[in-house]
Amino acid sequence: MFNTTQPFSVVMAIAVTIAAGMLSARATEHSVKEHVVEITGLEFVPDRIDVSPGDTITWVNRDIVPHTATSVDDSWDTGVLNQSESKSIVVGQNMTTAYLCRFHVNMTGTITLEYRVESAGT
Amino acid sequence: MIRTTALLLTLAAAFSVTSVQAESPAELNDLEIAHVAYVADNIDIRYAHLALAISQNPKIHEFARTMIRDHTAVNDQALALLKKIGADPQDNFLSKSLTADAEKIINELSGLRGDEFDKRYASNELGYHRAVNDLVANAFIPNIENAEVRALFEAGLRIFRAHESHAENMVAAL
Numbered sequence: 024m025f026n027t028t029q030p031f032s033v034v035m036a037i038a039v040t041i042a043a044g045m046l047s048a049r050a051t052e053h054s055v056k057e058h059v060v061e062i063t064g065l066e067f068v069p070d071r072i073d074v075s076p077g078d079t080i081t082w083v084n085r086d087i088v089p090h091t092a093t094s095v096d097d098s099w100d101t102g103v104l105n106q107s108e109s110k111s112i113v114v115g116q117n118m119t120t121a122y123l124c125r126f127h128v129n130m131t132g133t134i135t136l137e138y139r140v141e142s143a144g145t
Numbered sequence: 146m147i148r149t150t151a152l153l154l155t156l157a158a159a160f161s162v163t164s165v166q167a168e169s170p171a172e173l174n175d176l177e178i179a180h181v182a183y184v185a186d187n188i189d190i191r192y193a194h195l196a197l198a199i200s201q202n203p204k205i206h207e208f209a210r211t212m213i214r215d216h217t218a219v220n221d222q223a224l225a226l227l228k229k230i231g232a233d234p235q236d237n238f239l240s241k242s243l244t245a246d247a248e249k250i251i252n253e254l255s256g257l258r259g260d261e262f263d264k265r266y267a268s269n270e271l272g273y274h275r276a277v278n279d280l281v282a283n284a285f286i287p288n289i290e291n292a293e294v295r296a297l298f299e300a301g302l303r304i305f306r307a308h309e310s311h312a313e314n315m316v317a318a319l
Contacts (some may be wrong), residue, residue, distance in 0.1 A: 065307040088215040
């Protein structure tokens with residue numbers, strides 16, 4: 024029970040803060056997405072994906088030869104993915120968006136960074 | 146049909162067909178085709194090792210390492226598949242012809258250094274992949290009877306076409 028001597032406005036402020044925190048946590052939980060890029064026939068499929076910071080991208084190699092997904096500036100890299108292997112990377116703020124396979128430089132992919140504006144209650 | 150026949154005859158001539166036992170690449174059976182593919186992979190791996198030993202060009206090294214990595218992976222898959230179906234690849238006129246031609250090219254490449262080597266290696270990789278890709282697409286895949294073997298060749302062809310494209314870029318850059 025609330026202390027009846029506390030001003031009503033303070034109690035309401037605490038309640039609103041807690042509620043906002045819960046809503047924010049729920050919104051974050053719902054907004055994080057998992058994206059899968061399959062590597063098949065020496066192509067990234069899809070070769071373009073829209074992601075937001077905090078999302079996860081998983082590259083799965085369906086080819087019989089090894090591949091990588093490597094940013095063009097080498098700032099991130101899945102490492103070598105042999106057949107059926109996968110690697111997940113969490114999307115960072117200002118992540119480099121153009122990438123390729125280090126072994127097959129004609130294999131390219133693009134990440135489009137979207138900075139979503141969360142609305143309370145969504 | 147006439148164009149395909151003409152292409153196959155051209156390919157046979159390109160590979161210096163000397164045996165009288167076989168009519169054309171299109172008449173090879175699945176196990177002979179598997180043997181040709183295995184030999185063709187190993188030839189390109191040999192070219193790549195030579196490139197790593199002789200060339201000083203990082204781009205050539207990068208391409209050569211990709212050839213070793215990819216052709217080894219494809220051959221491993223082919224051997225695993227043959228083991229699974231309980232069959233052994235069969236030597237044939239085309240495998241022998243490819244090997245004989247490769248010996249000549251390796252001898253030629255071994256005598257070159259610097260830019261001369263790099264340009265010859267790159268142009269040979271482009272020509273070799275073009276010829277083998279045509280062979281696989283037009284003579285082998287339409288005639289392979291085993292569905293799993295055909296699927297492996299179709300996957301291999303996608304990889305080797307990417308190599309051909311990579312080789313085109315390499316030739317243009319040198």
